Amino acid sequence: MARQKEYKEEEVIKKAMRLFWRNGYGNTSMQQLEKEMGINKFSIYSSFGNKHGVFLESLKCYKAKVNTMFEKFKNNSNGVEDIKQFFYDSVDLCEEEGNEKGCLLTNTYNEFSESNDALVNEQMTSFMGNLKNLFIEKLRMDPSKDQETINKQANYLVLAKHGLVAATRVNTPKEIEDYIEMTFKNI
16 A cells, blocks of 8 residues: 655645756755755655656746736737736746845846757757747737847847846845836836
């Protein structure tokens, strides 16, 4: 007879997500995962396969966490103002009690940029592609913009978003606000 799990996978994955968010994938050990998640290696391997499996589940957990913010962004219809608000909402998410600084997806994107890890790269490519497409959709709401300008601005905004969430790790709220305001001066 199989033993009943004495933990909820969703709860231990949230703990693992915060650990990966704080340390990154490469700097997180199985011992740290055991301690943070409050379960032993056997349970980790049994439920998630390995560290990589825990990490993939952590990325899914993070995406679910930010889904509300993305839905708000997607459903609003104020063009560039929506993008600007999305930048502010991203900063607010980073500042919430219990959240780590920066963005787990951006941190992962940076850490795995030269990796051959197909599963992680697929998730990062999909996420960044979806974000860029949302930027393009919002930029198209301005009829004065041609497609070339829209594409260039979307590329710029993706890079600006990476910079923004990295900056939340070290910069002051006033510096962050100035960064956002200056980013949107010419968009």
